Amino acid sequence: MCRICEEFETIAERALREVATTEELIDMIDYIEEARTNGMRKLNQRVIVSEHCNVYWSAFARTTVS
Numbered sequence: 001m002c003r004i005c006e007e008f009e010t011i012a013e014r015a016l017r018e019v020a021t022t023e024e025l026i027d028m029i030d031y032i033e034e035a036r037t038n039g040m041r042k043l044n045q046r047v048i049v050s051e052h053c054n055v056y057w058s059a060f061a062r063t064t065v066s
Contacts, residue, residue, distance in 0.1 A: 004046050011035045 015032050019025045 004043060004050065007039075007043055011039060 015028070015035070017028070019028055
């Protein structure tokens with residue numbers, strides 16, 4: 001889960017970075033659009049999978065510890 005958080009933080013840090021040129025601004029707009037659409041969708045799916053794994057392992061641990 002930590003890696004997922006790091007990726008969210010990377011997106012936030014890059015989106016908040018100040019730009020100095022028009023080229024950097026265009027690159028940032030492209031990056032933010034990609035992060036907003038595909039990047040966030042993929043990260044959200046990974047969060048869901050991670051949550052399902054945590055639920056599974058929690059249930060498994062409860063049934064094996066007797």
